[in-house]
Amino acid sequence: MNLSIKKQGLLIVISGPSGAGKGTICKALIEKEKDLKLSISATTRQPRAGEVDGKNYFFKSEEEFKRMIEEDAFLEWAKVYDHYYGTPKEFVLKNLEEGNDVVLEIDIQGALKVKEKFPEGVFIFILPPSMEELRNRIKKRGTESEEEIIKRFKSAYEELNYVSKYNYVVINDDVDRAVEKIRAIIIAEKCRVDRNKDLYLKIREESV
Amino acid sequence: MNLSIKKQGLLIVISGPSGAGKGTICKALIEKEKDLKLSISATTRQPRAGEVDGKNYFFKSEEEFKRMIEEDAFLEWAKVYDHYYGTPKEFVLKNLEEGNDVVLEIDIQGALKVKEKFPEGVFIFILPPSMEELRNRIKKRGTESEEEIIKRFKSAYEELNYVSKYNYVVINDDVDRAVEKIRAIIIAEKCRVDRNKDLYLKIREESV
Numbered sequence: 572m573n574l575s576i577k578k579q580g581l582l583i584v585i586s587g588p589s590g591a592g593k594g595t596i597c598k599a600l601i602e603k604e605k606d607l608k609l610s611i612s613a614t615t616r617q618p619r620a621g622e623v624d625g626k627n628y629f630f631k632s633e634e635e636f637k638r639m640i641e642e643d644a645f646l647e648w649a650k651v652y653d654h655y656y657g658t659p660k661e662f663v664l665k666n667l668e669e670g671n672d673v674v675l676e677i678d679i680q681g682a683l684k685v686k687e688k689f690p691e692g693v694f695i696f697i698l699p700p701s702m703e704e705l706r707n708r709i710k711k712r713g714t715e716s717e718e719e720i721i722k723r724f725k726s727a728y729e730e731l732n733y734v735s736k737y738n739y740v741v742i743n744d745d746v747d748r749a750v751e752k753i754r755a756i757i758i759a760e761k762c763r764v765d766r767n768k769d770l771y772l773k774i775r776e777e778s779v
Numbered sequence: 780m781n782l783s784i785k786k787q788g789l790l791i792v793i794s795g796p797s798g799a800g801k802g803t804i805c806k807a808l809i810e811k812e813k814d815l816k817l818s819i820s821a822t823t824r825q826p827r828a829g830e831v832d833g834k835n836y837f838f839k840s841e842e843e844f845k846r847m848i849e850e851d852a853f854l855e856w857a858k859v860y861d862h863y864y865g866t867p868k869e870f871v872l873k874n875l876e877e878g879n880d881v882v883l884e885i886d887i888q889g890a891l892k893v894k895e896k897f898p899e900g901v902f903i904f905i906l907p908p909s910m911e912e913l914r915n916r917i918k919k920r921g922t923e924s925e926e927e928i929i930k931r932f933k934s935a936y937e938e939l940n941y942v943s944k945y946n947y948v949v950i951n952d953d954v955d956r957a958v959e960k961i962r963a964i965i966i967a968e969k970c971r972v973d974r975n976k977d978l979y980l981k982i983r984e985e986s987v
Contacts, residue, residue, distance in 0.1 A: 759967035
């Protein structure tokens with residue numbers, strides 16, 4: 572008897588404060604684990620030079636986006652300044668059903684909304700190695716005013732309160748090390764008893 | 780600031796029905812991860828040729844063993860036929876306090892007793908690849924009568940019911956693969972948010 576049952580994939584949510592380095596980690600993770608599917612966001616903002624529809628984003632008109640909201644087609648969505656951003660359900664659910672693991676890189680507010688709809692996801696909080704380092708990283712982006720930097724830093728600091736809503740915390744002191752931890756988390760989660768009820772039933776049913 | 784706080788070690792309980800291969804897996808795991816400490820059982824049975832006190836077992840007189848029971852010096856103990864077997868608390872707790880991870884290879888009844896006293900342990904259930912394979916493995920030991928084999932197999936089958944009390948289930952279809960899964964589980968468990976409350980508090984306290 573073959574016990575490798577076709578199972579639903581895992582939704583792996585990589586989240587954390589701005590400046591923690593979740594983007595870099597996700598990129599390195601996807602490069603190591605070619606089978607992982609990266610969830611693609613939808614947005615109403617204009618494509619920037621080089622951005623490809625269906626690869627970087629699903630580019631939508633405001634009308635289309637609002638229709639999707641009405642149709643409950645998002646795992647989460649938000650309006651940031653003048654533009655809408657959201658995580659289309661279809662891509663995620665279809666891949667999970669097919670047994671693919673899906674990675675979702677998302678800010679903390681978004682992750683908490685996803686958790687409401689999809690509590691069986693694996694929620695990983697990326698921490699900067701220190702608050703000092705976080706401040707340096709926000710500064711280094713260099714696109715913001717001093718005032719904006721302080722505001723972003725304060726908001727990142729406040730967001731640390733939400734770590735308790737997550738399953739795992741990974742310190743981004745070294746990208747490779749952080750990626751190895753996330754790969755281990757994925758392997759371990761697939762071994763969790765509560766994700767293997769079918770396996771247990773199947774082995775029990777085997778004629779003895 | 781250094782965020783690598785000295786933390787208590789993990790108690791990793793490797794358990795499962797007789798014939799699942801937990802002994803082989805533990806041996807291979809310890810060889811890969813030299814820093815893991817293997818818990819040593821105490822017993823009142825006589826040492827066999829080549830067995831060393833304090834390495835294979837702590838050999839105790841019945842009087843000593845009973846005194847240890849009275850002193851609550853065991854995480855669990857049992858009497859099997861004429862001999863006592865038990866897991867001395869001291870070795871396990873001392874190593875955990877020092878930040879070492881401790882591996883405990885134990886049968887299912889024992890693991891359930893350990894869980895009562897130490898629910899924060901990591902409980903891993905080793906499954907044979909199939910019930911047929913389990914029967915073959917029990918047979919291959921060749922030391923038991925046909926009747927004894929059927930009895931052991933039935934008992935192993937009944938014991939599968941207890942998998943739900945564990946955190947993880949690992950199929951022993953290949954020893955190396957099973958060991959890799961256990962290593963991943965150890966890494967992942969160290970990243971669990973509920974094992975990192977100190978870290979979170981420390982980063983929050985950092986002067987900003």
